Amino acid sequence: MVETTHPGNIGAAARVMANLGLADLRLVRPRVFPAQDATARAAGAEHILEQATVCDTLEEATAGCSFVIGATARRRTVGSPLLEPQNAASRLIEASRHGSTALVFGQEAAGLTNEHLDLCHSHVRVGVEDDFPSLNVATAVAILIYEVRRQSYSHAPSEDNGCEIDPRLKGTVPMTVSEFERLMEHLERVGHRTGFLVGPRTRLLRKMRRLLRQGVCSQADINIIRGVLTSIEHTIEKGEASGER
Amino acid sequence: MVETTHPGNIGAAARVMANLGLADLRLVRPRVFPAQDATARAAGAEHILEQATVCDTLEEATAGCSFVIGATARRRTVGSPLLEPQNAASRLIEASRHGSTALVFGQEAAGLTNEHLDLCHSHVRVGVEDDFPSLNVATAVAILIYEVRRQSYSHAPSEDNGCEIDPRLKGTVPMTVSEFERLMEHLERVGHRTGFLVGPRTRLLRKMRRLLRQGVCSQADINIIRGVLTSIEHTIEKGEASGER
Numbered sequence: 305m306v307e308t309t310h311p312g313n314i315g316a317a318a319r320v321m322a323n324l325g326l327a328d329l330r331l332v333r334p335r336v337f338p339a340q341d342a343t344a345r346a347a348g349a350e351h352i353l354e355q356a357t358v359c360d361t362l363e364e365a366t367a368g369c370s371f372v373i374g375a376t377a378r379r380r381t382v383g384s385p386l387l388e389p390q391n392a393a394s395r396l397i398e399a400s401r402h403g404s405t406a407l408v409f410g411q412e413a414a415g416l417t418n419e420h421l422d423l424c425h426s427h428v429r430v431g432v433e434d435d436f437p438s439l440n441v442a443t444a445v446a447i448l449i450y451e452v453r454r455q456s457y458s459h460a461p462s463e464d465n466g467c468e469i470d471p472r473l474k475g476t477v478p479m480t481v482s483e484f485e486r487l488m489e490h491l492e493r494v495g496h497r498t499g500f501l502v503g504p505r506t507r508l509l510r511k512m513r514r515l516l517r518q519g520v521c522s523q524a525d526i527n528i529i530r531g532v533l534t535s536i537e538h539t540i541e542k543g544e545a546s547g548e549r
Numbered sequence: 550m551v552e553t554t555h556p557g558n559i560g561a562a563a564r565v566m567a568n569l570g571l572a573d574l575r576l577v578r579p580r581v582f583p584a585q586d587a588t589a590r591a592a593g594a595e596h597i598l599e600q601a602t603v604c605d606t607l608e609e610a611t612a613g614c615s616f617v618i619g620a621t622a623r624r625r626t627v628g629s630p631l632l633e634p635q636n637a638a639s640r641l642i643e644a645s646r647h648g649s650t651a652l653v654f655g656q657e658a659a660g661l662t663n664e665h666l667d668l669c670h671s672h673v674r675v676g677v678e679d680d681f682p683s684l685n686v687a688t689a690v691a692i693l694i695y696e697v698r699r700q701s702y703s704h705a706p707s708e709d710n711g712c713e714i715d716p717r718l719k720g721t722v723p724m725t726v727s728e729f730e731r732l733m734e735h736l737e738r739v740g741h742r743t744g745f746l747v748g749p750r751t752r753l754l755r756k757m758r759r760l761l762r763q764g765v766c767s768q769a770d771i772n773i774i775r776g777v778l779t780s781i782e783h784t785i786e787k788g789e790a791s792g793e794r
Contacts, residue, residue: 320688322681349681390699430695431702436567436594443565443691450675450692451699454635457676500780511773518764528756535745536781543788 306332306362306420307411308441315345315353316442317409322349324449329356330365330406345442362408362420370403371396374416374424375444377437381427382418392428393451407448409441477523487526488513494533497540551577551607551665552656553686560590560598561687562654567594569694574601575610575651590687607653607665608730615648615723616641619661619669620689622682626672627663627755629762637673638696648723652693654686667758668726721767732771733758739778742785 308314314337318329329352331337337358346353359365366372373392380386387395399405408424410416421427430447432439439447492509495501501509520526553559559582563574574597576582582603591598604610611617618637625631632640644650653669655661666672675692677684684692737754740746746754765771 316685316688319683319685323677323684323688325678347683347685389695390703431698432568433570438564438592439568440561440564440592443561443568443688446688446691447695450634450695453676454696458635494781495777498777498780498784500777508773511770512777515764515770515773516760519760519762525756525760528753528760532740532743532745532757535743536739539743539785540788543785543791546788546791 305329305334305409305441305445306365306416308334308337308409309412311336311339311342312345313412313440313442314339314356315342315347315349317445318342318346318349318352318356320442320446320449322346322352324446324453326449327352327355329353331356331358332362332365333360334358362423366406366408366423368404369406371399371405372408372424373406373426373428374408374421375410375448376421376427376429377415377432377439378427378429381421384421384424384426386427386429389428389430389448389451390455392426392448393455395426396452397456407445407452409445412441483523483526484517484520487516487520487529490530490533491516494536497537550574550579550654550686550690551610551661553579553582553654554657556581556584556587557590558657558685558687559584559601560587560592560594562690563587563591563594563597563601565687565691565694567591567597569691569698571694572597572600574598576601576603577607577610578605579603607668608726611651611653611668612725612727613649614651614726616644616650617653617669617726618651618671618673619653619666620655620693621666621672621674622660622677622684623672623674626666627759629666629669629671629759631672631674634673634675634693634696635700637671638693638700640671641697642701644723648725652690652697654690657686663755667755668730670762721769724766724768724771728768728771729762729765732761732765732774735775735778736761739781742782 305314305317308331311334314331314334321327321329338353342353343350357365373387373396376386396405396407408416408420410420428448430439430444488509491512492501495509516529520529550559550562553576556579559576559579566572566574583598587598588595602610618632618641621631641650641652653661653665655665673693675684675689733754736757737746740754761774765774
């Protein structure tokens with residue numbers, strides 16, 4: 305981060321770096337650092353702040369890097385290609401196989417100067433609305449790191465991040481087709497009893513089947529619905545019995 | 550945003566919404582709002598704050614929505630599928646063709662409660678490091694909106710991109726959150742009547758909610774289930790009336 309004015313932004317950037325698995329923060333001539341605001345906004349990511357390197361020039365900060373991308377709000381930059389976040393991230397990931405890489409962010413109001421941008425191999429611009437383009441620098445850090453992480457994970461082999469396994473099936477016994485068919489027969493019996501079904505195989509029953517098929521997936525689910533149906537039958541029978549008395 | 554503690558986070562969220570082209574911010578019981586911190590962090594996006602709707606409940610805030618995704622830090626949630634940002638964004642984009650959609654964010658420290666998550670059709674978790682998982686809420690807003698925008702633009706214009714339209718929704722009117730909540734209230738009434746529910750808000754009711762949520766997606770679906778419930782009520786009443794005679 306180059307010449308950052310508000311230390312809160314340094315803290316916020318440190319926090320999202322820690323969230324998303326980065327650790328090496330370099331600060332080029334920050335206006336105030338260390339600072340209480342930075343520590344507060346880091347919200348526990350003080351280790352990133354404590355290990356941060358403070359440098360005099362961007363050249364010094366990126367000296368060991370083989371690939372550097374500078375973030376800019378400009379629609380046109382000179383010298384190096386201007387990429388979208390997706391392309392920038394994929395080049396960064398590719399380059400990181402061969403050496404150190406860096407993402408560079410400028411001062412809040414002015415952004416990176418031409419001299420800074422000249423030090424970068426590529427430039428990246430987060431697409432924003434024309435009528436409200438001013439992106440907070442820590443938000444830009446978050447979005448670009450997120451994009452790098454997203455692509456790193458989606459390219460990675462056999463990565464299980466805990467998502468996308470149907471959570472409804474965890475620790476349950478899946479239902480079989482015939483268990484579901486018994487459920488539908490039970491529903492059909494109750495349907496005739498209460499009069500919401502008329503005739504043998506109604507269109508309504510097919511719709512109910514479709515509705516339940518989406519949500520019911522385990523034996524425990526089947527038991528819930530069958531329990532409900534049984535309680536309805538009992539309530540109706542009790543009413544009828546008292547009517548016969 | 551639900552029960553947001555720090556108004557600065559509301560402002561930061563408003564700013565990134567304006568950057569990325571969203572305008573409709575709804576605040577459920579914010580601790581302080583309007584607030585100087587919110588305005589400061591909005592950095593020019595005051596129009597989003599001024600137009601923001603303050604609501605008493607999440608149900609009220611999402612009443613007109615046909616698809617709602619809740620952001621959570623939990624690795625497991627009950628009831629609805631837990632998605633990664635990419636899948637969450639693509640479902641949101643898809644659903645937005647049929648009706649209003651919402652992304653929901655909880656209180657900074659506690660996140661969304663189970664009751665809030667129950668109101669959502671899906672849940673989303675931004676992948677973070679296990680040893681530093683606490684993502685700032687405005688950062689989560691930024692990442693998820695960025696992901697939605699990224700996909701909207703890359704899939705862009707009106708072309709058949711292989712994204713399947715939910716066949717269940719063809720030619721139907723999507724249900725809203727409040728229509729579904731009325732259905733659950735009807736179910737609860739019948740449940741107490743027949744005795745399958747005991748007490749005010751049982752675990753069983755939550756499970757029923759989950760089962761129905763997966764399958765019920767249109768107003769026609771709602772009408773089917775409510776028709777069934779009404780027929781059960783009538784049958785029970787008839788039995789009781791004959792008992793009283």
